[in-house]
Amino acid sequence: MKRSTICLTFCLAAHATLASLTSAHDSWVQTNTNLVRQGDVVHVDLMLGNHGNDHRDFKLASKLDPAGGTLVIVSPSGKSYDVKSQLADLGYGPKEGFWSMRFKTGEAGLHTVVHTVDRVVNHGTPVRSIKSGKCYFVASTSLDRPSPENPGFEKPLGHALELVPTASPVTPMGPGQPIAVKLLLKGQPLDGATVSFIPRGTELATGFDERYQRKTDAKGQASFTPTEGNYYLIVAHHLSPDETGADYESTKYTATLTVYVPEVCPCCGE
Secondary structure, X not given: OOHHHHHHHHHHHHHHHHHHHHOEEEEEEEEOOOEEEOOOEEEEEEEEEEEOOOOOOOOOOOOOOHHHEEEEEEOOOOOEEEOHXXXXXXXXXXXXXXXXXXXXXXXXXXXXXXXXXXXXXXXXOEEXXXXXXXXXXXXXXXXXXXXXXXXXXXXXXXXXXXXXXXXXXXXXXXOOOOEEEEEEEOOEEOOOOEEEEEEOOOOOOOOOOOOOEEEOOOOOEEEEOOOOOEEEEEEEEEEEOOOOEOOEOOEEEEEEEEEEEOOOOOOOOO
16 A cells, blocks of 8 residues: 555544544523513423534534433522423424423522533544533513523533523623623633534534634633524533543533523613
């Protein structure tokens, strides 16, 4: 075999291995609204996207097996509700559609929807995939003028890789209100990481899309200011090739956060 052929074969194999390490399915949770009247129902969806394109869109692909993870809702008082068993399959086939459940609110205030996964996946190379996904909604006594003060979003939950809002992701929220986050890896700020802020219906450009992607600073912080109402999926990845185990050759961390941006801010009416 010629030397050039050997080099080409090696490069192709290395590229395939790298692709298997970096390409994966990202999961996220979202609600049908970010604000409901206290006592009303919120619908929570558990979704999965095939992001061999490094998660550059909001599209669904395949369907997550909920048995391999957790799904809880944390109330304003800190009470945790395990709601995974309430999920209903909204697809006909095993890989079609997504999962959804209804949650009747009790307490007024900020609620956190939390999804986690920790499993070994193999797309050519065994990789330990550790994922965290979050979204928030507020149950309010008034829908006309909800309180802008709904604390709790700024508290880390201790995920291996976690997106923690540094500004309220619910109230106030609207076009012109920044979506600001801090990215933590094992509790410490992650500097220089790419955070994507993906509007539903938009596909990010190849490479680093300066419209919708940001690099975290030394404090792990990044922000994006939406100009229109939409769902926004915030995504960050971190690959640790040296974190190996008996049945996996590297570890990939993923954190997602879904923010619903209304066209009109419910707190100020603008």
